[in-house]
Amino acid sequence: MSTQSVVKKSRVIVIGNGMVGHKFLEALSDRGGHDVFEVIVLAEEPRAAYDRVYLSSYFSGKTAADLSLVQGDFFSEKNIALRLNTKAVAIDRVAKTVTTAAGEMLSYDKLVLATGSYPFVPPVPGHDREHCLVYRTIEDLEAISAGAAQSKVGVVVGGGLLGLEAAKALRDLGLETHVVEFAPRLMAVQLDDGGAKVLRRKIEALGVKVHTEKNTLEIVDGATHRHVMKFACGAELETDLILFSAGIRPRDELGRQSGLETGARGGIVVNDFCQTSDADIYSIGESALWNGRIYGLVAPGYQMAAVVADHLTASAASEFKGADMSTKLKLMGVDVGSIGDAMGTTPGAQSYFYIDEPKEIYKKIVVSSDGKTLLGAVMVGDVDAYGTLLQFMLNRMELPEHPDALILPSRDGSAPAAFGADALPATAQICSCNNVSKGDICAAIDAGAMEVGDIKSATRAATSCGGCTALVGQILKCELGKRGVEVKKDLCEHFAYSRQEMYHLIKIEKIRTFEEMLEKHGRGDGCDICKPTTASILASTWNDHILKKDHAGLQDTNDYFMANMQKDGTYSVVPRMPGGEVTPDGLMAVGAVAKKYGLYTKLTGGQRVDLFGAQVHELPEIWRELIEAGFESGHAYGKSLRTVKSCVGSTWCRYGVQDSVATAIDLEKRYRGVRSPHKLKFGVSGCTRECAEAQSKDVGIIATEKGWNLYVCGNGGMKPRHAELLAGDIDTETLVKYVDRFLMFYIRTADRLQRTSVWRDNLEGGLAYLQDVVINDSLGLAAELETDMQHLVDTYQCEWKTTIEDPEKMKRFRHFINSDDRDANVVFVEERGQIRPASPAEKKGRIETVAV
Amino acid sequence: MNARNNLARAIAPVAVCTLEDLTPGIGIAALVNGQQVALFRLRNGDVYAVGNHDPFSGANVMSRGITGDLKGVKVVASPLYKQHFNLATGQCLEDDSVSLPVYAVQVEGDQVSILA
């Protein structure tokens, strides 16, 4: 028997499982620390770490589970003991133990305090009345929701970053919302007077009332509402609910109790390794005071977490050296950015300003006395330059001769002044959330990363706030280029061209068939990628019937049978109902057809009727009857215009300001049948209430008193994206002109199966560039785009009508070439009074199936 | 089921259609001794026949797939979930364990027959 004793693992206790505490656990296990140490986590909250930064999204439907930061079975996989609902109340530094609120005593070898901070509530009399709340945890949010349900008016005390976010939450909960700020301006820490003024105007335009220079003296019973707040200036404000967001205070009570050094205004003092005055105890995140500073943002906390993980596992000699506090955020839909010395307090500093009052844009840069380096910047309403400016500041890059070009708009279509990603030094920090430098990204590229996704998994860059994603993409592109790696855009093995290049070849060389294209520019026989893509481009250019002999074999089955194939090989039939309008007779005709052919009938999400379960041989007969009743193909099968969703609009609705139905019908009739890289959806709403959900469509149109607002590049589906305003208050004629240009430009330049939303996200120059092309005709293409579209409009035919009139085409619609038998494998069962495909088990058992 | 077994079962050829009925690149289905067969005529004139039953979806739809070649192999893509099948051997390119039955084709003059 061996006498050797088992070496006991040393124990690390982590107090707090907030954002930074959790990041530390991840960093520790990344370095293998969970094998070396026994790790115990004491967490006061009832749930494991969640994303506080996105806390407000809880009000827009995110659940606690959505917000969780715990990946999979992290704790059990890494063998980390997480004790929820467990508050640490005392530390004995001599005995090296921690005592919990339940009285349990645990010994530690190393201790990490990640206790965060608590919201500061000014001690005014009445601050603890009912429905006086704070905003930090999920439990706080639950209390706010409950309070809001019994309130009409809400006040946020504090007009800083968090306060404004809290105000948005109150407004979203339907309360009349006020912000009360002690200082003379909003976001006093990040913004200068000019920026704060623009921000205030924008926020007030959203219906939030802002009261600055208000010092609350007391809160007592109100006359018309639950409370009245009395201010030093004599003013009063009645409200039902009060949310304090007047700053944070570090939770340093354990440090004070155990005699660790703490700061005069709170915080546990730490050195560059984040060690407290006791070398076995660390503190990280918002509880730590480094160099006299508390960092109230996650990124610096994450850096501290990495430093302590390095220190404990001796994996690297990293040190915390302070962090940049620049911020970029969207507050109530208002973009705000603040970089470095935003107030220009550095001696000799000089500023440039750009103010656009009509558009409510404010930008300022602060440069050094010699004008060579950027010290700081403020941006409200337009933060496009944020990434560029931040890199200039962080890397002390030499400014261009006229630094103001960095904030001036470019009206001549030239790219805004910036540097190439190339100009950045290898040490430049690209992702501040995860401390990833340009050098780290280059190393990942050398190790084989080819796409942004590869960089993300290799370096973690762009995986937290996402603010650096665009820059990561630029670096990748530039570095791949330098390494001579050609970013391959070939459509498939048969064509060494991108879709855009294929389009140009077809248009310029007037190529009319796939065979011709293959002979001139391709190799092999083609495949299920290049055939439908070429067919789509040919249709977008020449608009022949898709079943013309040369084209028929190129089509996906949906286009080939002009119906959508379902899982059992049957098809669905969708007649067009422009704008969702249908007469009672029309509706009855559709019903009669459905009944006659025994089709499952359902209303679609696109305001029309879908008939399912038709077999190929039935399609022509079904369509003959639908066409006789006045319907035409709905192109539900094509990569083409699907529906133009409309609301009832000014003809009936008491709020409508324009005839949204008529416009929807006109647009649907104009663009029906136009083949495009992917499907297209429109929406037209009669007023700002937006009942047609136009802002989730590729083209969304919302009526205004003066005309229409045109939105583009929205998407529902897998990755929803709000459409952006392309042009405002335009008349109908201009609207059609812009939509023509927009669609044709998309058709010309998008990749295969790329919705307008993804195309737009990849469009260099972004919305401004698109506006330039569509509105200002910066490419000189507008007339050509309109002519091309007009050609498609003029050559429209109902594909089904042409088909049933052509006996040659009709031959295709049978299941067998040599038999009139039906496909015996198509079996239905009845459910809720209609058919549905039988499951495999049902087919085997042949139970109660419906004859077809 | 593999290709060889099916060939071994082959009996008398069954006439199913004329060459004219087969547009290059477009498949059709035929009923041969109770079995559903998908026929394809390719650009080079060759005619192939495989089972019409798509093993991934369970639907009889292979004849409605798009034909072409991948790295020189003549293939048809399932119209439902887009897996590719080697037209000569029936082998699925994305999944080794799946294949379609293949059938011998006879073209005499204008007449196309299947041995199934």
Ligand code: SRM
């Ligand atoms: C029938 C319908 C569902 C329903 O019963 O309501 C439907 C059914 C299908 N949708 Fe859809 N979508 C239907 C409305 C929608 C909507 C709602 C809308 O249009 O307002 C959306 C979200 C809006 C959007 O597209 O932005 C929608 C987002 C998708 C997506 C995801 C697209 C994306 O960009 O993420 C797909 C997949 C794709 O296209 O790649 C899809 C694909 C499909 C396909 C074609 C899947 C397929 O290949 O078999 C379904 C077959 C249709 C058929 O008729 O057999 N369907 N689909 C709706 C038909 C509307 C119509 O009248 O034409």
Ligand SMILES: Cc1cc2nc3c(=O)[nH]c(=O)nc-3n(C[C@H](O)[C@H](O)[C@H](O)COP(=O)(O)OP(=O)(O)OC[C@H]3O[C@@H](n4cnc5c(N)ncnc54)[C@H](O)[C@@H]3O)c2cc1C
């Ligand atoms: C609404 C909101 C929006 C924000 N937006 C941003 C933003 O946009 N960008 C940004 O950078 N930052 C933002 N922040 C700040 C960011 O959330 C914090 O910087 C970050 O959460 C700090 O992490 P932490 O781990 O130090 O503290 P916390 O996340 O607060 O975690 C501390 C944890 O320790 C627990 N704890 C405390 N004492 C004990 C004890 N004695 N025993 C056991 N457990 C204990 C607490 O219950 C808590 O769970 C926002 C914060 C809020 C509230």
Ligand code: SF4
């Ligand atoms: S969007 Fe406006 S006009 Fe249209 S139905 Fe809704 S409220 Fe009425």
Ligand code: FES
């Ligand atoms: S900066 Fe936040 S993810 Fe990179």
